[in-house]
Amino acid sequence: GAGVSQTPSNKVTEKGKYVELRCDPISGHTALYWYRQSLGQGPEFLIYFQGTGAADDSGLPNDRFFAVRPEGSVSTLKIQRTERGDSAVYLCASSFDGLTYNEQFFGPGTRLTVL
Amino acid sequence: AQRVTQPEKLLSVFKGAPVELKCNYSYSGSPELFWYVQYSRQRLQLLLRHISRESIKGFTADLNKGETSFHLKKPFAQEEDSAMYYCALKFGNEKLTFGTGTRLTIIP
Numbered sequence: 663g664a665g666v667s668q669t670p671s672n673k674v675t676e677k678g679k680y681v682e683l684r685c686d687p688i689s690g691h692t693a694l695y696w697y698r699q700s701l702g703q704g705p706e707f708l709i710y711f712q713g714t715g716a717a718d719d720s721g722l723p724n725d726r727f728f729a730v731r732p733e734g735s736v737s738t739l740k741i742q743r744t745e746r747g748d749s750a751v752y753l754c755a756s757s758f759d760g761l762t763y764n765e766q767f768f769g770p771g772t773r774l775t776v777l
Numbered sequence: 778a779q780r781v782t783q784p785e786k787l788l789s790v791f792k793g794a795p796v797e798l799k800c801n802y803s804y805s806g807s808p809e810l811f812w813y814v815q816y817s818r819q820r821l822q823l824l825l826r827h828i829s830r831e832s833i834k835g836f837t838a839d840l841n842k843g844e845t846s847f848h849l850k851k852p853f854a855q856e857e858d859s860a861m862y863y864c865a866l867k868f869g870n871e872k873l874t875f876g877t878g879t880r881l882t883i884i885p
Contacts, residue, residue, distance in 0.1 A: 665820075695872065704781075704863050704875030705821070718872060753821065757871070766873065768821040 664688075666769035668754050674775045675744055683739040683772045687756030694737050695766060696729055697753040705753050711737060744776045779804040781866050783876035790854045791884045798849040798879050800838075800864030809867040810847040812838055813875070816860045824849075824862070834858070859883045 667686040675681050687694050692713050697705035707721040714734045722728075726744075731737040741748055751773050755766040782801045790796050802808060812824040825833045827840040827847060838849045847864060864876040 693871065697873075697875075702786075702877065704865075704877050705873070707872040707874065710872050721872070764871075765823050765826075766871075770820045 666754055666756050666767050668752075668769040668772050670772060671770065672773045672775075674777065676777050677744060677746060679744050679776075681741050681744055681774065683741075683752050683774070685737045685739070685754030685756075685769060687735065687737070687754070688767055689735075690758070691756035691767075692734065692759050693757045693764070693766075694731060695755040695757075696737070696739050697755065699751045699753055699771070701750075708739070741774075744774075746776050749774055749776045779866055779868050779874050781864050781874055781876040783862075783864055783879050785879045786877065787880050787882070789882045789884055792856055793853050796849075796851040796854045796858065796881065798862050798864075798881065800847045800849065800876060802845050802847065802864075802866050804845075804866055804868060806868060808840070808842075810838075810840055811865045811867065811873070812836070812847075812849050813863045813865055814860050815863070821863070854883045856883045856885055 669684045694711040696708040699705045709729050710718040711731045726742045729739045751771040753771045754769040757764040757766045780803045784799055810827045813821050814824040815821045836851045838847050840847050859882050861878050861880050863878045865873040867873055
């Protein structure tokens with residue numbers, strides 16, 4: 663089947679606005695991860711879901727960032743009051759069950775630009 | 778705290794020459810290490826993991842706990858190896874810590 667998909671592929675917004683980024687994991691994958699990749703850096707962990715619950719949100723930079731996965735499939739990353747420093751590529755990944763040795767499959771990313 | 782260091786941002790190698798991409802890590806626990814690759818206009822994908830001890834596309838990587846290294850090697854570079862390579866460490870709830878990446882360019 664299809665791999666991990668993310669929408670939109672590009673998002674341009676103004677400082678202070680609210681944005682939502684969507685991730686569709688591979689069907690049947692219970693583990694879902696969000697990463698952020700700033701220019702010239704490697705991906706940086708944000709949050710990990712196991713099923714519907716956020717098992718680890720230690721990477722969220724502040725309370726402007728929030729993510730949900732209400733039915734254990736699609737996830738939405740929400741950013742309030744965006745700042746220019748939020749500009750980055752936001753990557754989503756999923757794996758079969760989040761256990762050791764299970765490969766994380768990455769989506770194409772959403773490029774967020776905050777003007 | 779866990780950290781992954783890739784000292785080379787850019788690496789250029791002639792076709793047919795050996796390739797070595799360096800990766801060092803710091804982690805107090807038992808590490809699980811990976812190499813991910815991103816080809817031009819493609820998504821990030823797993824190349825290999827240390828636990829599998831496999832060779833993928835001619836690449837190998839050996840975990841050296843004494844030197845805390847996981848260097849990626851290939852004896853004879855090919856043009857299709859040109860890509861961005863990231864070393865990553867898995868810890869905690871399966872989250873990954875990535876290095877800053879090395880852009881490998883193979884010169885024909």
